[in-house]
Amino acid sequence: MRKAFKEMESAFGEKELGLACLKLGLKLDQEGEDPEQTLSFATRALNALDKEDDSNKPSFPVAMALQLMGSANYSLKKFNDSLGYLNRANRTLGRLEEEGYNVADIRPVLHAVQLELANEALGFCTKALEIHKEQLGQNSVEVAHDRRLLGVIYTGLEEHEKALEQNMLSQKVLKNWGLSSDLLRAEIDAANMQIALGKYDDAINTLKGVVQQTDKESETRALVFISMGKHYVIRKKFSDAKRCWRLLVESLTRKRESPL
Structure with missing residues (x-):
């Protein structure tokens, strides 16, 4: 591929070489052996494709070049x-999806982008947790918030056991501090993790417990119905899912109509 590209360089301009740079950069990134060279091809691809697309419309090749730039810089x-x-x-990928671009093309790239974002976040969050544990102690509110965020990050990385472990540790501290609002959000996160692990009965019991602690027009209650609906759809209990969507609409309607 590199030999073919060298031959192309003498015959084509930079604009025409943009897609070739992107393909070669993606191949190198997949192999993971030469991030400097990958970054070089990614930069050339982005410069060429970005200049070529002089409209304000989102471009899929530009989105792929941006993902490659992100991956190479991370390496x-x-x-x-x-x-x-x-x-x-x-x-860019979000805008493409909104405008009806082929979802089958977008989703793999979007998944790669979001996975890399999660890997970017994991190191920072872990470092924050270490600092807060050392300076403030295991049972500080800051540590609880770090652990809850770690749970969300691990969920994004599809490491659901680790996610649930961090969530449970966070809940324990939040209970001790009496932070009921944060605790309810953490319990909803836990239910979604339980669903991902196939622990459906545990998930629905968690969500039912949260419902009993929320006001009818609260945002937290609405989040519960979203998670419950997802739970029932996965289990193909569509009538129960429809009931959850109906309750969700009622909850949001009450919130909109409630006085300030």
């Missing part, structure tokens, strides 16, 4: 640069 431990490119790729 080189240039985390701030990586985060910027991945966030831009995420926004």
